[in-house]
Each structure stands twice: as structure tokens, then as C-alpha cells.
Amino acid sequence: MNLLVHLTYLGPLVAGILILFGLPARRTAITGTVVALIAGLILFLGYDHVAGGYQFVSSLPLVPAWDLKFYVGVDGLNATLLLLTSIVALAAAWMSPRNEENLHRYMACVMGIAAGAAGAFASLDLFFFYAFHELALIPTFLMIGIWGTGNRQAAAWKITIYLSIGSIILLVGLIALYLMVPDKQRTFDIVKLQELAAHRVFTGAGANTVFLLLLIGFGTLVSLFPFHTWAPQAYASAPVPVAMLHAGVLKKFGLYGLLRLALPLLPEAARHWSWLILALLVGNILFVGLATISQKQLDLTLGYSSVMHMGYIFLGLASANLIGVNGAALLMLAHGLSIAALFAISGELRKQTGTLDYRDLGGLAKSMPLLCFLFGLATFASIGLPGFANFASELLVFFGAFKTATPGAAFNGYQIATVCALWGLIISAVYMLRAYRNIFFGERLNRWAGVKDVSLALGWPVLLLVASLVFFGFAPQTVLQRIEPGMALFWK
């Protein structure tokens, strides 16, 4: 038994339960997430990319008749995502309020979401992979409904109904995937399923339908256009830690599922539906991108932008070559870190000023130089300026996607989609820089003269996130070399 992987989800989970039983909320939560972060770091650094394959595995057979077990372990891909989860979870726990009414429930819910995300990434068994993700659903509903801002009740209902229907479609897709295996070999073991894919088990008649179910199911969870309308409102209304964890980490579950299951197991079906994926991701980038420009509040801008950026990751996934999928995986990490930082900053800003409306804000750089600096860094990261991990990954995605060739077509769909997606870079520069200017520069209104800057003690979670972005921006190969052995099995 290797306990290290278990710590990544048990840290927050146990912390959450202990908080409900009366331990001091903040301290316990931070302890739990620190334990998870240490485990995540050891897993990430300790993963031997020369040997490849799944490491740190531990499994506990539960139902031998269905080959269902509690099975966890990491390869480069989910080691990276577990690292992302634990960094964001620590930052989210730190950004939580100190004197909220019913703080212990608040923190227990945050820990529940973190544990659900970590457990889903750690699981190598379909049953628990799915189960852990849904664990986060009820805490999210409660948190947005109780502690949210704005039209929080509507937002809570919307996200819950959307995600539940998406999940149930996904469940049907996963069971269908399980049933595609011939009777005697059926298994919930993701590693075995990937091995079976090499024997062309998943090429039967229903493969295209199963892929479509998985695409819609996972796609709804990732806010793929046109199933994205739950996301902006929910993120705008959600309390800061929820927005950070959900937009930063939990939403990556759907992408992770596509990258881990749908694409490697059903490559032909993926090719069959590639036109649909390309069309939808262009919708994500251009349609949602233009919608983002028209937003008048920072929280909604960030909500829409997180939907829009999913388009790039989908482009990487659709490209179906090693460069593209590597870029997509790296972008999952980079986007998770940058959007979490932005939501953390917007939360602080709301706490200090009480509003996120551009028309009410302006010139805050004078009163809040540190927050302005941090927002600037996160903005540049989000736009994809060189030096940040976002740049490295977006570059890989565009190169990968442009390289994908369709026999007989001079200028193929992938290349058209790539060109459309490149416009997205300009769009995101427009809305992020405009937000930066509207909030921090220009003339300062008199009412903001007395606004206090964030202290360094509160700013360091954001610094941690931004520092990680810079680190992975300068050294993307630390991630890429770990991801590559797993990806190279399925993509060239």
C-alpha cells in the first residue's frame, strides 16, 4: 500500500470532517491542504518519467465480479493536476474569510470541494473517478446559495441542474464504455481499459454514440459551448474559494476525462466527431470571447473568460498529436493557476470596495499598489504573455493544431479553427487590459481615497499562484517531460 496518493484527497476530506466536529475551522483547513500540497509535491517531483507508466499505485479490490476496486495512482498527467489541486486548495483555504457566520460549515464545504477534485484526479477506477467528482456538487450548491453574492440563488440552481444533468449523461456514457468490453474482460480499471484499447476493443458499432455521450457529458462539466451558460453567473456569484476551486480545478475534471478516457480509448470516434469539436471550440473562443468583452463587471468578465479559455484546451485535445495534447495538458495547469489568482484578487477587491462594476471603479493603483501589481501579473498570465506557463502551453496548442493534416485538403478544418482561435488572443487582451485600466488606472474617485491595500499576509496565496505560473513558464519541460510518456502511448 502506498499512502502518498491517498493523502492528496484525505488531507482536505479529513480536515473537513474534523471541522464539522468542532476543530478550529481555518487552522484545520490550512493544515489539511498543506498536507495535501506536500503529498502533491512529492508525487510530482518523485514521478519517474524515464520509467513512465502509473506509479505510487495502491488498490483495494471491492467487487471482484465487476472488477471494481478502489484504485489510485499517478502518471505525469494526474500528478500535474494533483499538484494544481493542492496549490489552489491551499490558496483557497487561505483566502476564506476569518469571521464568517457558521465558518465551520463554510470551511467544511470548501474542503469537500477540494477533496472531491483531488479524489477524482487520483482515482484510476471509473466508479470512484466519477463518484469523487460528484462529491463536490452538494457543497457547491450550499456555498453559492448561502454565502454567494448577487443573484446567488438562481446561480446555485443553474450550476447544480446543469452539472447534474451533464454528470448523468456522463454516467451513461461511462457505463456504455464499460459495456463495450466483451463480457469476461469487463473492468472499471482505467489502466486496463487503456490497455484494452490497444486491442481495438472499443471500435464496435456504438463507438461514435458513446463518444458523443462522453463529449456532451464531460463538455457540460467543462462549459463547452453551447453548454456553458451555467458557468459565468455561478462563478460571479460564488464565494471566492468556490470560484477559485471550481474554475481553477474542478472544471478541469471534464478535460482530464476526455484526455484520459474518451480520446485514447475512442480515437476513431474522436476523428469522426472532430468537425463538431472544432465548431464548438470556435464558439467557445469567438462567441463567448465577444460576450466577455461586453461585460461591465470584473466577476462576470472573469467568469466568461474562464469559459472562453476552455476553447484553447479543446483545440489542443482535438489536434490529436503529441504537441497539441501536451500543450492542452500544460494549459490545464496554467489556466487553473491564473484563473484562481484572478478570482482571489477580485474577491479581495470586492471586500475592500464592495463593488466590481467598472463604472464605479478607477485609479485604484494609487491606493492599492500591491493588489494592482498582482492583478497585472495575473492579467498578463491570462493573456498569455511570454514568461508565463500560459504562453508556453498556448504556443504548443496552436503549433499542434496547425500541424494536424487532413489528407487531400490544402487548408483543413484544424487550420481554420487555429486561425480563428488566434483571434481569441486579441480578444482576451482587449477585455483583460480594459479591466486592468478601468479598475486600477485613470482618475481615482474620491470615495476610493481611503481604500486599504491588501497586506502581504493576505497577498501571498496569490503570489504563490503567480510564482508557480512564472516557474512553469520558464521551465515548462518539468511538466512536459512527466506528461509525455503517458501521452506518447496514444499520440505521435
Next chain:
Amino acid sequence: MSPIIVELIVLALGMALLLVESFAERLNRNTIATIGIVGLAAVFLLLQFGDFSASGIAGYIQDKPALFFKKFSLVTTIVILVMSIDYSDTVRKFVPGITPQAGIGEFYSLPILTCAGMMWMASAADFILIFVSLELVTISFYTLVAFTRRNAASLEAGAKYLILAALSTGFFVYGVTWIYGVTQNTNLAAISKVLPSIPAGNQTGLLFGVMLVLVGLGFKIAAAPFQFWVPDVYQGAPTPVTAFLSVGSKAAGFIVLLRVVEAFQTLPALEDKISLAIVLLAAATLVYGNLAALPQTNFKRLLAYSSIGHAGYLLMAVASFGVFDAGLAVVVYLAAYLLMTLLSFLILIIVAKNSEGDDIIHFNGLSKRSPFLAFSLLVAMASLTGVPLTAGFLGKFLVFKVALESRQFLLIVLAIITVGCGFYYYLKVVRAMYWQTSTGAPTNISVGILSTVTIAALVILIFLFGVFPQFGAGLLS
């Protein structure tokens, strides 16, 4: 040992407690319930550890499903008795008597007789035996539903239940006579043996008989379009009786349905038509139960419609009969349904007693009044919606699995939509408990020891089934 001893013990226990009620005037009536609980628990242990496999009686089978359903009935009845103790104040208010306690003992001992009937039904494999045990269950329910006789709603419920249950029994018996007419048999095993030799001309008569039996059973399990009695009866009946109806009566209906469907497997031409009928029943039940639950504002009525909805998922599994795990799916779903439904009703009784009503608004601010009850009801609602790591998810998971395996695509599409509806109407209760603040002065709710233990046990079992699927998978082995 002969397996019928177990049923006879339960029957004797019920009779004895009725006599105690009549002759021991000064006895605290809650003692009767306690004796009942202890007695049933003892029978449960006897069934768990004793060897009752040999049967040897014609038309009485003692297989794994039968054993499961017997334990199921015992657990249900035990929890119902715990609820009844909490509910006894309300019963006292609506039952006139010379002494304040008159009649309460009957309220405690009748469920035990019902339990004996349900246990018998689990083993019945002969239409005569099925009919007799079904009637033992139903007649006890006639009394129980109308028990609080000064309450007009309860009387109305009693009258509705009496008339419609009698009508459905009529359908059932008429169907059995048609089946007997064609096959010359009432024993299910014997029917199954002679079916292949039935000439094609007689099959229509047989089909007619089976459809009538389905109507009768559809009433018991509250499948649409035979569900009209459910909302009014559930709302009007005393709450423990409602819980008993929605769990015990439904489970009993499903075991009989499984036995009948299994018996008619030997004639493929007929079997196809029966499964088509069940698919249609399942589709109607899923849609009706879940859509009608959406606008409900009364918690008891909400649970009534949800029980119709769950009958739909169960029928989905029955419609997939023939796939290897279909029986298991029904059993696991019922076990999960028992845990989460009884938990909801138990909390409903305690909250209603402290809030002067059982509408959803009476749950407002429950998280402040009693965090324990609120969390337990949150678990029950999460399980009813089918959130993973709870028992309800394992049930839904298996139902979807067998339905996909037998390619019931219509039902799957409907079920995806209805699960989404479920999220809305169950989370309405969660919203009331956690988002809203209580309307009146928030008073703390105290919970008795017996109820606390029962609630905690149910919550733990819900998680146990959800986190360790081997418990569910092992129910039939």
C-alpha cells in the same frame, strides 16, 4: 428448520401484543412498541444466523431474494415502530378512548402483522399464497391508514385506499383465474413448466390474465397510471403508516412482480409483450412521478410523488429482466430506497411535531434548529437524488447499467431527464434547511435517544453502501 417458523414467530408476536393491549390496561404503551422492536430484531438475528434453507412446501420457496426481502421487511418494521413512538402523541390526539392510551397498542402491533404478511409474500410462489399474503398486508393497511379516525384527512385516505385497493385486488384475482384457466395451475413453477406447450390460440387469454395481474401489482407498487391513490393517501395517513406503505408495500409488490416476470420467461412470445408492457409502465411512472413532484410544497406529498418516481427506476430494472444483474439492481435499489426514505420520514415526524406542520417551509432554518437533523436529511436527500458515495447512487448506477445492457434506450433518455428533475425537487428541501431562515421563533429541536440512534444508523448505512459497493453487490450472495 422449516423456514415458515420465522413467519409464525412474527405472527405470534403481533397477536400476543394485541392481547397485551386488550388486557393490560395500565401498561405504558411504549413498552409494547419496545417489545415489538426487540422481538423483530431477535427474529432478524435468527434469520441471519439460523439455517432456514430447506423448504419442502409446495409454492413456498426460500431462495436468496426471499431471504433478502424478509430481512428487508423486518428492518422496515423496526424503523416504523421507532417512528410510531415519536408519532404517538398525534395518534392520541385523534383517537378517542376511555383511557389516554387506548388504541395506541394496536397502532404498534398491526405493523408487526403486516410484516408477517410481507415476509410470507417474499417466499410465495403460488398465486393462491401470493393472494393470501397480499391480503394480509393490505387489510392491515386498511386499518392503519384510517387509524387516526378523528382526523378527516386520515378517514378520507382510508376510504380512498380501501376502495382502490379492493378494486386492484379484484383485477389481480380475475387475472389469476384467466391464467389458471389456460394453464390449469396456480403454482408459478408449474406454470413456467407448462407454458411452452400452450397452443398459440390460448396465448391471448394468458396475456390478458398477465396484464390484469400487472394492473393489480401496479397498484401496489404505485406505478403510473395506477398511482392516483398515492398522493392523497400518503398525505392523509398517519406518517409512520405512509412510510410503511411507501417502503414495505412497494417492496412486497416488487418481489411478486419479479417472481411473476421470472415465471413467464419460458414463453418468449409472451415474454416480449410483458416486457413491452413493463417498459411502458416504467416510462409513464418515471415521467409522471418526477414531473408531478416538481411543484409540490408539502414534504409528505413530495415524498409520495418521489416514491412514484422511484418505482419508475425500479421498473426500469425489472424491464431489463434477463440481463444478469437485473435482479440485483432491483434488490440494491430497494435497499437504498428503504434507508433513505425511512430516514426522511423519521426526520419529517420529528420536525413536524416541533413545527406544527409538514410543509417544506416548516423546514426553513432547520440547520440552525438542529444541525444533526439537517445534516441527516441532507444525506437522505442527496441519496434520493443519487449523488455518488451514497446508497442511492449505487442503486441508480446499477439500474442504468442493466438498462444499457438490455438496450432500453427510451427509458434511459427519460431517466436522464427525470434524474435532473430530482435534483430540483429534493434540493428544494436542502434549500429550505440551509438557505432560508426559520419563519417563527427558532426553537431548538430535541431528539429522543432511540430516534437519534436510528437516524445515525441509517446515515451510516447510507454512506456504507455508497462508499463500499461490495455491500450492495453482496446482497444476494
